[in-house]
Amino acid sequence: MTIVIGFEGSANKVGVGIVKDGVVLANPRRTYITPPGQGFMPSDTAKHHQACVLDVLQEALEEACIRPEDIDCVSYTKGPGMGAPLVSVAVVARTVAQLWNKPLLGVNHCIGHIEMGRLITGAKNPTVLYVSGGNTQVIAYSEHRYRIFGETIDIAVGNCLDRFARVLKISNDPSPGYNIEQMAKRGKKFIELPYTVKGMDVSFSGILSYIEDAAHKMLKAEECTPEDLCFSLQETIFAMLVEITERAMAHCNSQEVLIVGGVGCNVRLQEMMEVMCNERGAKLFATDERFCIDNGAMIAQAGWEMFRSGVTTTLDQSWITQRYRTDEVEVTWRD
Template sequence: MPRQTILGIESSANKVGVGIVTDDELIANTRATFHGAPGEGFRPTEVARHHQKILPELIEAALNQAGISESSDVTAIAYTRGPGMGAPLQAGAVAAQTLALSFGVPLVPVNHCVAHVEMGRSVTKSANPVVLYVSGGNTQILTYARNKYYILGETLDIAVGNCFDRLARVLKLPNEPSPGYSVEQEAKSGTKLFPLSYSVKGMDMSFSGILTQITAQGKKLMNGKDTRWSKADLCMSLQETVFAMLVETTERAISVANLNTVLIVGGVGCNKRLQEMMRIMCAERGAELGATDARYCIDNGAMVAHTAALMYQHGVHINPYSGADYTQRYRTDDVNVVWRNDVLT
């Protein structure tokens, strides 16, 4: 098979990225982030406008970084089909279709969650791990079997990253580089644990009650009505509680799946405290931990391009003239993982 070069566009949330990969190398990875003001979140329409404005610049920068000057050097264009926020997804899909039509190459629609998993597997060399996928919009525990990533456990309501984002908003923490990062840094100086509920239901978790408790206390602190717990205390308390839940359910998943490797992916996967707690659990069970840094665990175009390369090699692509559809709901276990043919024992 001739050498292939895939350009991938990620645009499912407030980060937009363009990555380019060949058969065996990442040759470009550009990214930009839409930030709201401290104390505010972001609206999908605002994010979409940001992506539409900056995507041409990111695409040009990625092509220059990769040393690509001719459209004939590109094999296919990939984009995030979902899940994510509708308007930002549409911005990426339109850009990808336009580029594919201009270059005269196929389109490869990619599942955002699976892209995180495949990028993590590639970077950490984790062949067949139990995957903890934690981000602003998703919290899932996954394992592979029979060409599917099956969900062993997941959040029953909101994602872990959403909890961090909402607490950061209440405490007026910086949104740059990310609310979760601000919570992580604040938590390092926390000393006093604020009591929170602990809601694990078998392999699943619930975070909405914890969020209600921690944000209510945060509002009391910011209004001066109850200052017994500082910002740092509240951030530390939220982290320790929800990470303990994640470690417990992941440990149970290792036992159920009879595997000895854990891979953490998604934006929250960058958190050093989560990695530390998971590493302790893995060491106690004789398991290995795979984790990445912000280059790959935070949403990026490289993960879309990398996953698309695997898909394209196995004939998964579409004609750009047929459109570039997108969907806000696209479950991880909806994807037929045709590129994996592991013999599992």
């Protein structure tokens, strides 16, 4: 029996999760929400996390009915992510590990998403589409690494959606991407946007510039509605993601797709991916906002896998790495 606690704080969510042998015992989190039209600054986000993290830790312990002495390992998000929020949560994890006299483990944020997705959905060896505010990658496992087959060459898909939400002054509560998704359902008119797939990679910055410009001109001239723009943006960027995922599947001879990361909650993205999977006789695996959106349990689950395979992090190595690549981690827990 192994119990691992995980601390997540790489962006605007701070979460603490507790996992015991593949069972999520607790997974509370808090989200830092800014006014419409604004993003979140690293320093303000870090202050939010510092103000919340001990309450969330207490909540997790109570929800799981676990005492500190029951825990075998303390894991935290080492990166990638925003520097100040990462540091603020890593310091808490490091302190807790020393106070409780427990081993410490730095976890790659993306691998947390993948291992959580595999646990919750039961996917065995999927081609993974990892889509969030800070990351966009197509990944498949091979020879003790999660290999990156394609990725964004500029901004992440979630960042593209978030920044467009700011143009339209869409609310950040519960998240800009969720509110764009709801508006897109009411869109009637498709506006053609640049479709930028470069081999196995994608680019979103040009689409964002184009639709920002179109929004100012077309909305003023009443040629379309904000809902039409949301609909058109989603259809275009999701089609790009489905294309590169399908190509990676063909390359790996894969029959499973797993969507992870915050944008993975989007039902329209899941629908489009499902159509492609059905055409290939493949199976789609996706989760809901409890496990797609950044959370502590995913860090605990990846930590559980790593700890059981004999990995720990020494205190002098327990820093954070803002640019921590998925394929830098040796996957010691898979065949």
